[in-house]
Amino acid sequence: MLHLSRRTRIDLRNGLLFISPWLVGLIVFTIYPIFASIYFSFTDYTVLRPPRWVGLQNYIALFTEDVLFPKSLGNTLYYAAFALPLGMIGSVGLALLLNKKLLGMSVYRTVFYLPNILPTVAMSVLWIWLFNPNYGLFNSILQQLGLPGVPWLTSPKWSKPSLIIMSLWGIGGSMVIYLAGLQDIPEHLYEAAELDGANSWQKTWHVTLPMLTPTIFFNLVMGLIGVFSYFTQAFIMTNGGPVDSTLFYMLYLYRNAFVYFKMGYASAMAWILFIIVVSLTALVFKSSGRWVYYGGALT
Amino acid sequence: MKRIGDEFEAEHPEIKLQWSFNDEWQEKWLTAVAAGIPPDCGYTNWEGLATLAHGKAVIALDDYFAASGIKPEDFVTSMIKNATYEGKIYAIPGGCDYDWLLYNKTVYEEAGLDPEKPPVTFDEWVQHSEKIYQYDSAGNITRMGMDPRAGGLYRTGFQFGGEFYDEANRKVTCNEGGVVKALEFEVELAKKWPVEKVSAFTAGLPGYSQPNSGFATGKQAYLYPGGAFWAMESFDKYAPDLKYGAAFIPTLTPDPKERELYMWIGWHYSIPTGAKNKDAAWQFMKYAFYDKAARMGVVTLNGCCVKAQLTEWVEGLKDYFGPDNRVIPYLPILGEIAAVSAKYWPPIPVASRYLDEVNRAEDFAVRGEKTAQQALDECAEIVQKELEAALKGS
Numbered sequence: 228m229l230h231l232s233r234r235t236r237i238d239l240r241n242g243l244l245f246i247s248p249w250l251v252g253l254i255v256f257t258i259y260p261i262f263a264s265i266y267f268s269f270t271d272y273t274v275l276r277p278p279r280w281v282g283l284q285n286y287i288a289l290f291t292e293d294v295l296f297p298k299s300l301g302n303t304l305y306y307a308a309f310a311l312p313l314g315m316i317g318s319v320g321l322a323l324l325l326n327k328k329l330l331g332m333s334v335y336r337t338v339f340y341l342p343n344i345l346p347t348v349a350m351s352v353l354w355i356w357l358f359n360p361n362y363g364l365f366n367s368i369l370q371q372l373g374l375p376g377v378p379w380l381t382s383p384k385w386s387k388p389s390l391i392i393m394s395l396w397g398i399g400g401s402m403v404i405y406l407a408g409l410q411d412i413p414e415h416l417y418e419a420a421e422l423d424g425a426n427s428w429q430k431t432w433h434v435t436l437p438m439l440t441p442t443i444f445f446n447l448v449m450g451l452i453g454v455f456s457y458f459t460q461a462f463i464m465t466n467g468g469p470v471d472s473t474l475f476y477m478l479y480l481y482r483n484a485f486v487y488f489k490m491g492y493a494s495a496m497a498w499i500l501f502i503i504v505v506s507l508t509a510l511v512f513k514s515s516g517r518w519v520y521y522g523g524a525l526t
Numbered sequence: 527m528k529r530i531g532d533e534f535e536a537e538h539p540e541i542k543l544q545w546s547f548n549d550e551w552q553e554k555w556l557t558a559v560a561a562g563i564p565p566d567c568g569y570t571n572w573e574g575l576a577t578l579a580h581g582k583a584v585i586a587l588d589d590y591f592a593a594s595g596i597k598p599e600d601f602v603t604s605m606i607k608n609a610t611y612e613g614k615i616y617a618i619p620g621g622c623d624y625d626w627l628l629y630n631k632t633v634y635e636e637a638g639l640d641p642e643k644p645p646v647t648f649d650e651w652v653q654h655s656e657k658i659y660q661y662d663s664a665g666n667i668t669r670m671g672m673d674p675r676a677g678g679l680y681r682t683g684f685q686f687g688g689e690f691y692d693e694a695n696r697k698v699t700c701n702e703g704g705v706v707k708a709l710e711f712e713v714e715l716a717k718k719w720p721v722e723k724v725s726a727f728t729a730g731l732p733g734y735s736q737p738n739s740g741f742a743t744g745k746q747a748y749l750y751p752g753g754a755f756w757a758m759e760s761f762d763k764y765a766p767d768l769k770y771g772a773a774f775i776p777t778l779t780p781d782p783k784e785r786e787l788y789m790w791i792g793w794h795y796s797i798p799t800g801a802k803n804k805d806a807a808w809q810f811m812k813y814a815f816y817d818k819a820a821r822m823g824v825v826t827l828n829g830c831c832v833k834a835q836l837t838e839w840v841e842g843l844k845d846y847f848g849p850d851n852r853v854i855p856y857l858p859i860l861g862e863i864a865a866v867s868a869k870y871w872p873p874i875p876v877a878s879r880y881l882d883e884v885n886r887a888e889d890f891a892v893r894g895e896k897t898a899q900q901a902l903d904e905c906a907e908i909v910q911k912e913l914e915a916a917l918k919g920s
Contacts, residue, residue: 271915271919273577273581273919274556274557274559274560274581275556275559275560275577275578275581275582275583276581276582279919292911294904294908355729359726359729359730360666360725360726360729360730361666361726361727361729361730362730363730376664376666378722378726380729381722381725381726381729382722383893383895468889469721469725469889469893470886470889470890470893470895471886482882485552485553485556486552486878486879486882487876487878487879487912488556488577488581
């Protein structure tokens with residue numbers, strides 16, 4: 228039994244009371260649903276009736292019978308494989324450019340960050356127009372350049388690349404984090420490199436990027452979670468089409484849960500996704516020892 | 527809707543109505559039922575009702591119907607059949623989305639067609655469309671005739687003599703007979719007018735409820751589906767000079783009996799299982815959707831579902847739009863199709879999934895990714911499995 232002084236006990240009680248709204252929210256709206264969904268994933272649960280235990284049936288059906296499950300997973304992996312690295316390269320590059328000490332730089336930073344404060348729904352509607360094959364801005368530009376138009380969202384070949392291109396519009400969010408990371412890099416490292424005769428490229432490659440790796444690591448993990456939970460844009464812009472080419476994992480999960488009332492099945496999907504994301508995140512963490520450099524830390 | 531509610535409250539002072547309007551009605555139903563606090567009555571629709579009935583989330587209304595002297599055949603066939611699951615009625619039909627073919631008379635004149643002779647058969651519709659479609663030098667559509675999907679396979683399947691469900695044997699039948707023929711017909715149309723080009727063209731056009739819609743500006747010769755009720759108001763507001771006409775949706779042959787194959791969708795009202803004031807709920811539902819069905823159809827601009835009130839409803843619409851309105855000569859069409867049409871989307875526990883899969887099959891076939899038969903075989907297999915799993919869980 229832990230012996231606490233009266234003062235500590237009072238502090239503990241008051242502390243718990245102060246955080247109780249958050250604690251209650253966490254338990255009721257996060258922890259309970261998480262554990263409940265583990266149970267539901269082993270049941271046939273329509274919400275309308277009590278759950279019926281079916282063992283591994285939902286998981287078996289997902290892997291052996293459901294043609295849309297591998298399709299939605301494949302679409303999501305495709306999106307992740309391109310959107311995540313392109314987004315990271317883009318945002319690091321942009322942050323490097325916007326880290327220069329030039330007049331009006333804060334204006335540029337604001338401009339690049341602005342898309343992030345737009346509601347995703349409004350942004351999606353806007354991009355539907357940009358992608359319009361006959362009247363959209365992109366095909367107008369291509370036409371001006373004498374290039375043929377692209378069918379963008381209306382073609383199964385182009386629909387995913389279109390959404391990947393669109394995702395790059397939001398790189399301002401991680402760019403801001405990279406900028407903060409860049410400004411944490413001590414000036415003396417650059418001075419030392421200059422004394423050693425390093426040019427700009429060498430300073431970027433041997434000083435900036437290694438010192439930025441903790442930020443890259445953070446954005447990689449967050450980005451990984453983000454790309455696997457990709458939903459809103461596809462829901463609004465294409466609703467899974469054409470011919471399932473944008474049926475992403477979360478969209479299919481949503482349909483199972485709230486359109487087909489297959490809550491147990493959707494819970495199983497959620498746990499499979501959780502395992503995939505956790506595994507990939509664990510891999511990133513495991514590999515981080517080799518490429519993430521915490522400046523000044525003893526390793 | 528609230529206006530009818532106010533009138534009901536005035537006549538029934540002992541009952542007070544409390545409204546909750548929500549676009550995500552299915553989620554609302556789910557959560558309210560799961561939490562044990564359902565409303566006394568609520569909106570359901572053609573896709574979702576059977577799922578709720580199968581899940582015993584709504585009660586059968588047969589006793590209420592009988593006690594009130596209301597017979598199922600008092601309602602428009604498509605709607606009451608869609609509200610019936612395993613022999614019991616689970617909802618009172620509220621509003622039906624009757625549809626017709628709106629056509630732009632100016633486009634007809636420009637294309638050298640008689641503006642007073644809209645297409646009667648599918649073949650005529652194709653012939654007219656061949657004259658109407660126009661393209662720019664790059665091959666992009668600049669003026670469009672019929673949509674190669676012709677209103678959606680879930681409707682045209684019936685018009686080609688198909689059935690989507692064999693109720694007696696609980697069998698999904700979309701891969702047989704007429705439905706396959708209907709999809710093959712769409713595939714042929716899509717060879718003439720590729721879906722990608724059509725999508726590219728229509729994606730950039732404002733909808734019928736907006737100013738400068740594709741139909742009002744003559745870029746689209748036809749408005750179907752979605753041409754009834756609300757479109758007319760928009761045209762009066764945004765396109766007062768538009769010359770348009772309305773016609774029966776084309777059929778395979780000119781035989782008017784084929785109009786019985788029209789399939790309508792719509793919405794219902796049901797009483798949840800745990801509702802506290804079931805009798806009061808029924809009183810309201812009977813008042814709003816049976817006693818005053820014609821008036822409800824006029825004030826909410828919805829399709830009246832009570833057969834005996836169809837004439838009253840059409841007359842009410844005439845008053846609503848005014849005697850000089852362009853649409854007045856055509857309004858009796860709506861009453862006529864409401865009375866004769868008999869097809870309905872199968873009320874099965876996986877009705878939403880079925881519709882999604884039919885749309886998927888259509889998409890794959892018209893884009894040439896699969897043959898009509900292949901796409902529909904896969905559709906049938908998936909839905910049959912889902913259906914059996916749902917029925918097994920009951």
